[in-house]
Amino acid sequence: MTATGPTLLHDPVHNRGSAFPLEDRARLGLEGLLPPGADTLATQIARVHLQLGVLEDDLQKYLLLSDLQARNETLYYATLMSDPATFMPLVYTPTVGEACQKFDHILRAPRGLYLPITAKGRLKSLIANWPEKDVRFIVVTDGERILGLGDLGVNGMGIPVGKLALYTVCAGVPPAMTLPITLDVGTNNQTYLDDPLYLGLRQPRMRGEEYDAFIEEFVTAIGDLFPACCIQWEDFANFHAVPILERYKDRICTYNDDIQGTAAVALAGIYGALRISKQKLTDQTFLFLGGGSAATGIAELISEAMVLEGIGIEEARARNWLFDVNGLMVTSRTDIAAFQKPFAHDHAALASFVEAIEQIKPTGIIGVSTVPKLFNQAVIETMARINDRPIIFPYSNPTSRSECTAEEAYKWSEGRAIFASGSPFQPVRLGDRTFIPGQGNNVYIFPAMGMAVLATQASRVTEDMFIVAAQAVAELVTQDELDSGLIYPPQHDIRNASLHVAARIAERIFDKGLARVERPADIAARIEAMAYQPIYPEV
Incomplete structure (x- = not known):
């Protein structure tokens, strides 16, 4: 059943914003909730370009686009596809590096799944909370080696989010089939541990057998819930990245x-x-x-x-x-x-x-x-x-x-x-x-x-x-x-x-x-x- 009224306007997948046709607004309970003019998608894209054009700071542009993704997914991807050479550096490198460094300070609407090591033994139930049931692509990080910036803990979530957006923009992978995930195993970055706004676990990074068991539980849970899924490992430290790939490359559909x-x-x-x-x-x-x-x-x-x-x-x-x-x-x-x-x-x-x-x-x-x-x-x-x-x-x-x-x-x-x-x-x-x-x-x-x-x-x-x-x-x-x-x-x-x-x-x-x-x-x-x-x- 299609949502109506304010619920529809807060559904990023089905929301059209100002592009809802006038003839549909009464049926959808939208009369009075939108300006009386009806846009085309092209007009909406032009408006986003105008809004971005008055911003001088790339991080502010990143935030505007992130907010757009959270409220109108179609317009977000249409905007990025309208000029990919301009927008890719804003939603991914290099701007995403600064966004990750400040992720806990600039967070708006959370996106993706955060799986803490404190939930070890219950990962499958946490992953099952994801609303989409036909996930084909997961980009997952543990935040230890984000770009060239080092250990950013859960702030590294900006990387899976940005990377999966480019799956869609560049090659047309349907966004509903993608899932960004951060594995929170702690952080050794004292700046974040001391920051009252930091959103991750306030503990040193887990290593050794417990870490390996956590990864194994994660891979097993993904295989059970999303059997057709491919896992892309992202920004793990070398001493984890190489053995993880070696361990799973011949067992599941995966790459680093x-x-x-x-x-x-x-x-x-x-x-x-x-x-x-x-x-x-x-x-x-x-x-x-x-x-x-x-x-x-x-x-x-x-x-x-x-x-x-x-x-x-x-x-x-x-x-x-x-x-x-x-x-x-x-x-x-x-x-x-x-x-x-x-x-x-x-x-x-x-x-x-x-x-x-x-x-x-x-x-x-x-x-x-x-x-x-x-x-x-x-x-x-x-x-x-x-x-x-x-x-x-x-x-x-x-x-x-x-x-x-x-x-x-x-x-x-x-x-x-x-x-x-x-x-x-x-x-x-x-x-x-x-x-x-x-x-x-x-x-x-x-x-x-x-x-x-x-x-x-x-x-x-x-x-x-x-x-x-x-x-x-x-x-x-x-x-x-x-x-x-x-x-x-x-x-x-x-x-x-x-x-x-x-x-x-x-x-x-x-x-x-x-x-x-x-x-x-x-x-x-x-x-x-x-x-x-x-x-x-x-x-």
């Missing part, structure tokens, strides 16, 4: 975007860069600044992509090197974690990143350190001296954590760098040329992966699906875009790009026998037909 999505978007950027340099992937050597799960995830996917081009896995891994706070990762070091060992090579210890570049002679450097300005002038100039077209990828988020800016990379390389970053940068004018920096944003990967999984009801997410995704992203970049330095498709056309990538991934899912539905005659058409459109539902 920080590890696998980041790897795929980096590989897509490399494929794009090689279209500029006219070189082969198997002739490349990469040096990573940062040795965490993002670095090893990218290095492993590059290695597997090299294997597909004809070399052995050990030779491929030998072309990927890691450099962290303790220097070059070499076999003689005693602090190497198990997941880093494939990329710790036999070499003299080096404490200088520039010295590592001089000796290893990488064709590309990839920054996943979350420490700003480490790609300094000496680093870029050294890369430019040993490479005609050096690949420079400072991928750390948000912008304040980027290893260098686009202007620095282009200027210090005399315009020869092939550049992409994790956060957006404005075009750079150097001499008589204008360079358009690419943004290696996971948004090119995870929404498409989500739509592919939805369309196929895939039972698993596999590594080769991410290689296919990377290839599909790279093939969308035009020659004119490559000539301007752009190695990723323009974000204003992210919807078409995502649906293309989703179709390519879905083909691989069907080819590998991982689909739980019959293969359609036209996979791309099926995905297009399933994609959510922001159209007001009938009431």
Whole structure:
């Protein structure tokens, strides 16, 4: 039964606000509750643009959009889809970083599920409180490693909320099928523990067997309640992220975007860069600044992509090197974690990143350190001296954590760098040329992966699906875009790009026998037909 009157106006799924037709208002008990004029959806979108236009602060824009999502879901998604290149940085990186840091201070309407470790043993009953019963995608975090900002506790909820919005905006995953979740296992951030407005558990983070049992209970409960659901792990600390993925990747439909999505978007950027340099992937050597799960995830996917081009896995891994706070990762070091060992090579210890570049002679450097300005002038100039077209990828988020800016990379390389970053940068004018920096944003990967999984009801997410995704992203970049330095498709056309990538991934899912539905005659058409459109539902 359709709600009426004020109840209808407070239902974000069915509320049309000022767009309720005049002829329907009496039947729905809305007469007198709305201004007498009736808007079209296009007029409402224009009004939101106007409201945003008078705000100078991006966090205020984030809050306006969050309030809109809480009261009129259709208008929210229609607005974001009207100009995705403008709105994605507002609802996700970089603005979401500041929003998460201040989440307990700016909270309006709660969204998603908060599952505290104090409810261990009762998680299934808490999850069952969620009103939607056909959830297909969960983005879950424990808030320990939010972007490059560290332990934000339950304030990290902004990440699952923002990420799932992009599932819908970019690839058309229906919002009713998505569920953001934060697992509250405490926080070691004393600032939040001392803050009277902090909304999470006021206790140190749980570790060890109790933490693992909590994760197991969560996964089991999700499988029982939402058997067709895919779980995306987000912003877990390395020492949890890697083992969680290893434990569940062959058991359930799941992936870790920080590890696998980041790897795929980096590989897509490399494929794009090689279209500029006219070189082969198997002739490349990469040096990573940062040795965490993002670095090893990218290095492993590059290695597997090299294997597909004809070399052995050990030779491929030998072309990927890691450099962290303790220097070059070499076999003689005693602090190497198990997941880093494939990329710790036999070499003299080096404490200088520039010295590592001089000796290893990488064709590309990839920054996943979350420490700003480490790609300094000496680093870029050294890369430019040993490479005609050096690949420079400072991928750390948000912008304040980027290893260098686009202007620095282009200027210090005399315009020869092939550049992409994790956060957006404005075009750079150097001499008589204008360079358009690419943004290696996971948004090119995870929404498409989500739509592919939805369309196929895939039972698993596999590594080769991410290689296919990377290839599909790279093939969308035009020659004119490559000539301007752009190695990723323009974000204003992210919807078409995502649906293309989703179709390519879905083909691989069907080819590998991982689909739980019959293969359609036209996979791309099926995905297009399933994609959510922001159209007001009938009431």
